[in-house]
Amino acid sequence: MAHNQPHNASLGAxxxxxxxxxxxxxxxxxxxxxLSEQFAGEIALVSSFGADSSVLLHMVSQIDAxxxxxxxxxxxxxxxxxxxxDELAEQLGLLDxxxxxxxxxxxxxxxxxxxxxxxxxDTCCHIRKVLPLAKGLQGFEAWISGRKRHQASTRATLEHFxxxxxxxxxxxxxxxxxxxxxxxxxxxxLPPHPLVAEGYPxxxxxxxxDKVAPGEDVRAGRWRGQNKTECGIHFSSASKGGxxxxx
Numbered sequence: 001m002a003h004n005q006p007h008n009a010s011l012g013a014x015x016x017x018x019x020x021x022x023x024x025x026x027x028x029x030x031x032x033x034x035l036s037e038q039f040a041g042e043i044a045l046v047s048s049f050g051a052d053s054s055v056l057l058h059m060v061s062q063i064d065a066x067x068x069x070x071x072x073x074x075x076x077x078x079x080x081x082x083x084x085x086d087e088l089a090e091q092l093g094l095l096d097x098x099x100x101x102x103x104x105x106x107x108x109x110x111x112x113x114x115x116x117x118x119x120x121x122d123t124c125c126h127i128r129k130v131l132p133l134a135k136g137l138q139g140f141e142a143w144i145s146g147r148k149r150h151q152a153s154t155r156a157t158l159e160h161f162x163x164x165x166x167x168x169x170x171x172x173x174x175x176x177x178x179x180x181x182x183x184x185x186x187x188x189x190l191p192p193h194p195l196v197a198e199g200y201p202x203x204x205x206x207x208x209x210d211k212v213a214p215g216e217d218v219r220a221g222r223w224r225g226q227n228k229t230e231c232g233i234h235f236s237s238a239s240k241g242g243x244x245x246x247x
Contacts, residue, residue: 011163018161018168027172028059030160034142034170035063042141043170044068046133049085050203052181054190056146056173061092069097070136070143074128075107076117076205080194087191100132117207128205134165142168148176152219178218 018038022030034043045060047053047069060067071085089097106127110116116124137143148171149158158174173181185192195203199211201218212220 007166008163011166011168015159015161015163015168019159022160027056027176028063030170030172031056031059031144032063034144034172035060035067039142039168039170043143044070044137044140045144046070046072046137047146048072048203049081049088049193051193051196051201052146052148052173053193054088055176055181055184056144057088057092057094058184058188058190059172060144061094065093066095068140069094070100070133071097072100072129072132072136074132074205075102075114076128076207078195078203078206078209081203084191084193091191098136100136102128102132106131117205121208137167140167142170144170144172146173147171148173148181150177152217 022033025033045056045067047057049057049071057069060069069089073082085097085099088094107114110123110127116127147155147158149155155174158171160171160174162169162171184190193200193203199213200209201212203209210220212218
């Protein structure tokens, strides 16, 4: 796909219209439109199979279980996350879960000891998350993300549709609260990620995820003690030069 200026301008107009049309619609209606009409056959769900992931995965499975689901396995994930991926995919009948992994050459060259996360987490995320996802998204016109406004100040103005890197990103749960996510999971019998009960409300790679104390921000355990809140996957065009947005 040519990521040129006219293309991005037309996408911007398309996204503005979609946001006006769907600002008051439900997450299911937004997904139904994106999966079955606007981007039928050209859209993927990107899922971390983390603490909140079951809700979107369930909604997508109800609309079209053949939707490609892209899961980035950085090589540094908790074993519980991989097992949760397998459990959810089987329970929901997802037919096309694709596991994306870093290029061995990149890891060998930039992180031969496997400890880059401790000295340069941005580069670590870039080679282990950003590049594999970029490769996995090739050929898709749009992708679905589970980000929500309540998760961080950088997401307070998050729209249901946005433009990023020449694609449309769909955020069906943008206006959902944490309580709504939990209630939906409960109502639909969706199993929680096993680490949530152990004090991990936001789950990333093992070395860069810490437990969160009661009263702390839910993402306080991600890259604790570092001036970092983003893995780099969600640096949208709207946030370039400003606050970025994250998974």
